[in-house]
Amino acid sequence: MAKDIGEIKDRIAGCLWGQAIGDALGLGTEFMSSDEVKQNYPDGLSKYSQIGIESGRWTDDTDMMLCIARAIISDKRIEPKTVVHNFKEWYKTSPIDIGVTTARILSLYEYEDSPYEVVQMMWERFGKNDAGNGGVMRTSVVGLWNEDVAENAERICRLTHADPRCAGSCVIISELINSLVWQDKGLSFDELLQIGEKYDGRIRPYLEIARNGILEDFELDDEQTMGYTLKTMGCAVWCLCHVDNFMEGLLKVVNAGGDADTNAAVTCAVLGAKYGRKVIPEYYIQNLNRKDEYEEMIGQLTNILIR
Numbered sequence: 001m002a003k004d005i006g007e008i009k010d011r012i013a014g015c016l017w018g019q020a021i022g023d024a025l026g027l028g029t030e031f032m033s034s035d036e037v038k039q040n041y042p043d044g045l046s047k048y049s050q051i052g053i054e055s056g057r058w059t060d061d062t063d064m065m066l067c068i069a070r071a072i073i074s075d076k077r078i079e080p081k082t083v084v085h086n087f088k089e090w091y092k093t094s095p096i097d098i099g100v101t102t103a104r105i106l107s108l109y110e111y112e113d114s115p116y117e118v119v120q121m122m123w124e125r126f127g128k129n130d131a132g133n134g135g136v137m138r139t140s141v142v143g144l145w146n147e148d149v150a151e152n153a154e155r156i157c158r159l160t161h162a163d164p165r166c167a168g169s170c171v172i173i174s175e176l177i178n179s180l181v182w183q184d185k186g187l188s189f190d191e192l193l194q195i196g197e198k199y200d201g202r203i204r205p206y207l208e209i210a211r212n213g214i215l216e217d218f219e220l221d222d223e224q225t226m227g228y229t230l231k232t233m234g235c236a237v238w239c240l241c242h243v244d245n246f247m248e249g250l251l252k253v254v255n256a257g258g259d260a261d262t263n264a265a266v267t268c269a270v271l272g273a274k275y276g277r278k279v280i281p282e283y284y285i286q287n288l289n290r291k292d293e294y295e296e297m298i299g300q301l302t303n304i305l306i307r
């Protein structure tokens, strides 16, 4: 069957807008418990304007995704060295919401010359138990590149996060997005399990909740574990299995609290890849703070992806 390029372009745009929209709306409930979400937004959070001064602002998740997107635009391939350079340049702007692991890594003098060694060393120094969602939050764009998806997702993840649970989450989300955009289908549960098993046995229970559980089973707002990569990955896969449209996923995840900007960025990138830009209400696109710049990036990137 001939591939419909118009449809593919629409799903690429849906994925990228979904990332920024989930990030920007999720900012309004970030780090809240679900009770605090209800106190702050009695009718639920559904519009950027409810957030106040930060209305329409995306955060580090989309900024770091843009570092990768711009590397692809300049190199016309996924070149980790350029991504590292872009990460460093972004770090120099003193971003206010950078993640703990990422900040620790990017602050190191040796990072730019030997990123993988530095990341591995820091992971070991912190007891090999740091599996934050800082890799998976930016991996959507890697899934749009239609070659060597798993290898690229892992290489870009390991530029800051060495834990196999982080790499496994990035590969699962990137492979899902790739399949949704380019093949117009998701992956089977067995295919997802196989990817998980390749990286870490601890991934499986989160995939099982995604298939059989309810969103609350992830305890997304638990203070101790809210930034865990498997929760973010699981939440996105759960929505893919259980919601009927883009908006339902966006609002469910944003109103669950916890690391809501990241959870919603990843979830909405996946849902955007499935449903396309055409289903996203214009309000959410038009009211993003850096909408014009983002739209231009999407155009440039799409021209390279569809070549």
Ligand SMILES: [Mg+2]
Residues within 6 Å of the ligand: 059, 060, 061, 097, 261, 262
């Ligand atoms: Mg963030």
